[in-house]
Amino acid sequence: MRSLRIGEIVLEPQVAAHAAELFTVLDDPDLYGFVDDKGPASETALRERLARLESRQSPDGLEQWLNWVVRNATGAVTGYVQATVRAHGEAEIAYVLGRRFWRQGIAFAACSAMLEELAGAYGVTRAVATLDPDNIASLALLRKLGFRFESEDIAAHEVRHVRDL
Numbered sequence: 001m002r003s004l005r006i007g008e009i010v011l012e013p014q015v016a017a018h019a020a021e022l023f024t025v026l027d028d029p030d031l032y033g034f035v036d037d038k039g040p041a042s043e044t045a046l047r048e049r050l051a052r053l054e055s056r057q058s059p060d061g062l063e064q065w066l067n068w069v070v071r072n073a074t075g076a077v078t079g080y081v082q083a084t085v086r087a088h089g090e091a092e093i094a095y096v097l098g099r100r101f102w103r104q105g106i107a108f109a110a111c112s113a114m115l116e117e118l119a120g121a122y123g124v125t126r127a128v129a130t131l132d133p134d135n136i137a138s139l140a141l142l143r144k145l146g147f148r149f150e151s152e153d154i155a156a157h158e159v160r161h162v163r164d165l
């Protein structure tokens with residue numbers, strides 16, 4: 001896994017050493033209105049979680065878990081993007097940025113770089129995103145990235161959007 005750069009945005013492979021900077025961004029209850037994860041309980045808990053994720057794979061070894069921390073032009077950690085790479089060239093993507101970094105094109109840039117890397121270095125041919133249908137920001141981001149609606153799970157209050165890479 002390597003660092004990626006797009007314009008002034010840098011994506012660094014996420015490691016436990018990012019915990020302090022990332023905690024300042026993720027320690028915000030208002031970030032998780034549309035996300036199952038409710039954020040880290042403490043910086044220590046986040047460091048432990050990031051350390052576990054450094055294996056970059058699921059416990060059964062069947063999925064690659066790729067996480068990048070996203071820095072902006074000033075070098076500040078703005079959040080993260082992630083991909084769960086499954087068999088048959090499919091990857092599920094997700095992304096969370098701190099609120100003060102929204103609407104600056106950072107998620108679009110970071111996801112564009114990640115999707116290019118997934119296609120070029122990990123053999124991914126199809127990207128998938130599962131989200132709350134009321135998550136307007138995420139829907140707008142996916143639309144701009146070229147994803148299209150694929151299906152809805154009404155009971156789970158989730159929609160699935162896809163893009164061929």
Ligand SMILES: CC(C)(COP(=O)(O)OP(=O)(O)OC[C@H]1O[C@@H](n2cnc3c(N)ncnc32)[C@H](O)[C@@H]1OP(=O)(O)O)[C@@H](O)C(=O)NCCC(=O)NCCS
Pocket residue numbers: 031032034035094095096097098101102103104105106107108109130131132135136137138140141144
């Ligand atoms: C979703 C999220 C990552 C978007 O990040 P962002 O950096 O603000 O997105 P960008 O600035 O790259 O914007 C991408 C597009 O979405 C649009 N957009 C972003 N937020 C929007 C909003 N709240 N309402 C409408 N459009 C929005 C932008 O205008 C842009 O489209 P445009 O260039 O055509 O105008 C951010 O809102 C976030 O972290 N949300 C909380 C976590 C979350 O819900 N994650 C997704 C779980 S599925």
